[in-house]
Amino acid sequence: MNDLRVSDRLLIPGGELRERFSRSSGPGGQGVNTTDSxxxxxxxxxxxxAIPADLRARALARLAGRLVDGVLTIAASEHRAxxxxxxxxxxxxxxxxxxAIAPPPPPRRPTKPxxxxxQRRLDDKRxxxxxxxxxxxxxxQQ
Known part of the structure; x- marks a missing residue:
């Protein structure tokens, strides 16, 4: 299996990815019943x-709702092949x-009107x- 390039800083070796195949639901006619697409x-x-410690901590925090025992699983069945x-x-x-590994946005600098x-706001209120x-x-009067 080929390596997966996530970013210029992160490359996941193909050996760390696990694929399972099963029969797909949806369109495809009789082919759906016979092929594990x-x-x-x-x-x-x-x-x-493969993931550096700092990026791993960030990814685990952001993907917490999608992980099962630290494992992220993606299912794809939208194509027939x-x-x-x-x-x-x-x-x-x-x-x-x-x-998940993207750096957090810079903190917002509070501003004052x-x-x-x-003055415009007060004039409008008046x-x-x-x-x-x-x-x-x-x-x-009525």
Whole structure:
């Protein structure tokens, strides 16, 4: 099995990936009943020596809801051909791992509204208040 390039910093050896094949559901007619075109691709995130420790910790935290005993499993059955499903599963696994090991976004720098923005907000509030007050006065006259 070929190695899986996740990013320029991470390459997963093919030996660490496990594939299982089974019969797929969905379209395909009689072929669905006879060919094992569904692919389950499993990768042990927690036990992989290919992932550096810092990236592994980040990936385990972000993928916590998808892992079973530290193993990430992807199923692909959208194509009728087994080879196409294998490629789809590998691409999906790479995309998930890419997102999981991505660095966190920089912290937001808190900003304050400018003096002019504060003044505009207060002016709008006064204008709106005057409109509502004029409506109240009109209703009381009837």
């Amino acid at each position: 569904r692919v389950e691709l499993s990768f042990d995130v927690a036990g992989s020596p 087994q080879l196409a499903n294998r490629e789809a599963a590998r691409e999906r696994l790479a995309e998930l791992l890419r997102a 400018s003096r002019a923005a504060k 204008r709106r208040s005057a409109i509502k007050k004029s409506r109240r006065d009109d209703r009381g």
